[in-house]
Amino acid sequence: MIVFAHGYAIDAAAYEPLLRDVAAGGFVVAAPDFPGTSTAYPGGAIRSDSLQQPGDISSKPGLFFDVVNPNAVGDSGQSDGGVTAAAAAYNTCCIDPRIKASVILTGGSFGFDGQWFPPGTPPVMFVHATGDEVNPYSASTSMFSQAQSPKYLMTIEGGDHLQVYVDPPWEPHVAAAMIAFFDLYLKGDPAAAQRLEEAGNQPGYSLNTG
Numbered sequence: 594m595i596v597f598a599h600g601y602a603i604d605a606a607a608y609e610p611l612l613r614d615v616a617a618g619g620f621v622v623a624a625p626d627f628p629g630t631s632t633a634y635p636g637g638a639i640r641s642d643s644l645q646q647p648g649d650i651s652s653k654p655g656l657f658f659d660v661v662n663p664n665a666v667g668d669s670g671q672s673d674g675g676v677t678a679a680a681a682a683y684n685t686c687c688i689d690p691r692i693k694a695s696v697i698l699t700g701g702s703f704g705f706d707g708q709w710f711p712p713g714t715p716p717v718m719f720v721h722a723t724g725d726e727v728n729p730y731s732a733s734t735s736m737f738s739q740a741q742s743p744k745y746l747m748t749i750e751g752g753d754h755l756q757v758y759v760d761p762p763w764e765p766h767v768a769a770a771m772i773a774f775f776d777l778y779l780k781g782d783p784a785a786a787q788r789l790e791e792a793g794n795q796p797g798y799s800l801n802t803g
Contacts, residue, residue: 594620594621594622594623594661594662594665594666594667595615595620595621595622595623595666595667595668595669595775596623596624596625596650596666596667596668596669596678597612597615597622597623597624597668597669597670597674597678598625598627598646598650598668598669598670598671598673598674598675598677598678599624599626599627599630599631599670599671599674600670600671600672600673600674600675600755601630601638601640601643601672601673601674602630602632602637602638603631603632603755604626604631604632604633605624605625605626605631605633606633607755607759608624608671608758608759609759610759610760610764610768611758611759611764611767611768611771612624614764614765614768614772615768615771615772615775618768618771618772618775618776619772619776619780620772620775620779621661625649625650627642627643627645627646627649628642629642629643629645630642630643630646630673640673643673643676643677643704644704644705646674646677646680647677647680647681647684647686647687647689647705648687650668650677650678650681650689651681651687651689651691662779663691664693665693665779665780666691666692666693666779667692667693667694667695667696667775667778667779668681668682668692668695669695669696669697669698669771670697670698670700671698671699671700671755671758672698672699672700672727672728672754672755674698674700675697675698675699675700675701676700676701676702676703676704676705678695678696678697678700679695679697679700679701679702679709679717679736680704680705680707682695682714682715682717683695683702683709683710683711683714683717683740684702684705684707684708684709685707685708685711686705686706686707687705687707688714692715693715693716693778693779694715694716694717694718694774694775694778694779695715695716695717695718696717696718696719696720696771696774696775697717697718697719697720697733697736698720698721698758698767699720699721699722699725699727699728699732699733699754699758700719700728700732700733700736701728701732701733701736702732702735702736702739709736709739710736710739710740710741711741712741713741714740714741715778716743716744716745716774716777716778717736717740717741717744717745718744718745718746718747718770718771718774719733719736719737719740719744719745719746719747720733720746720747720749720758720767720770720771721733721734721746721747721748721749722748722749722750722751722752722753722754722757722763723748723749723750723751723752724750724751724752724753725752725753725754726753726754727754728754730748733746734746737801737803740803742803743778743802743803744802744803745774745789745793745800745801745802745803746800746801746803747767747770747793747798747799747800748798748799748800748801749763749766749767749797749798750797750798750799751797766792766795766798769788769792770789770792770793770800772788773785773786773788773789773792774789776788777789
């Protein structure tokens with residue numbers, strides 16, 4: 594199961610192409626709309642509510658409890674949702690030990706008071722476009738340098754903040770890399786390592802490991 598956190602002042606449905614592709618890769622994908630930051634609800638988004646979102650994605654067992662492997666849960670998110678997903682897996686303020694792997698799309702390590710990337714935190718893959726006009730590429734290179742191994746940084750040459758995750762030609766490459774990463778670390782499929790390497794090293798893309 595993958596829990597996905599949307600960005601600020603957008604809704605989960607905006608990521609439908611990526612979420613459908615990841616689900617087609619063999620995962621239950623849960624993509625909630627956060628009450629304080631999603632445009633799915635009336636009223637303006639409130640950025641301070643982002644601090645509550647790690648708790649929102651670390652919910653108690655619900656409808657899918659009997660159909661998911663509790664030892665194969667990952668999370669992901671984009672922009673402020675990437676910060677949310679990172680906090681739930683890699684900040685001592687909010688760590689949920691059920692999260693076994695994370696993919697952070699254009700995220701960052703800020704906004705939370707705990708320690709980031711303490712020893713023992715799970716595998717992580719960061720994805721960021723060098724042409725991001727909202728969140729600088731350095732946000733992901735900084736997290737990559739801090740994170741515990743195994744860790745990956747998938748760089749998209751050019752691109753922008755959101756389109757690379759929802760539109761071709763970028764989105765299928767990102768989805769393929771995410772599926773391979775989660776296959777490797779949630780399903781324990783050793784063959785996925787080669788698929789991850791191939792997905793992350795296409796023309797216009799590069800994959801660093803550590």
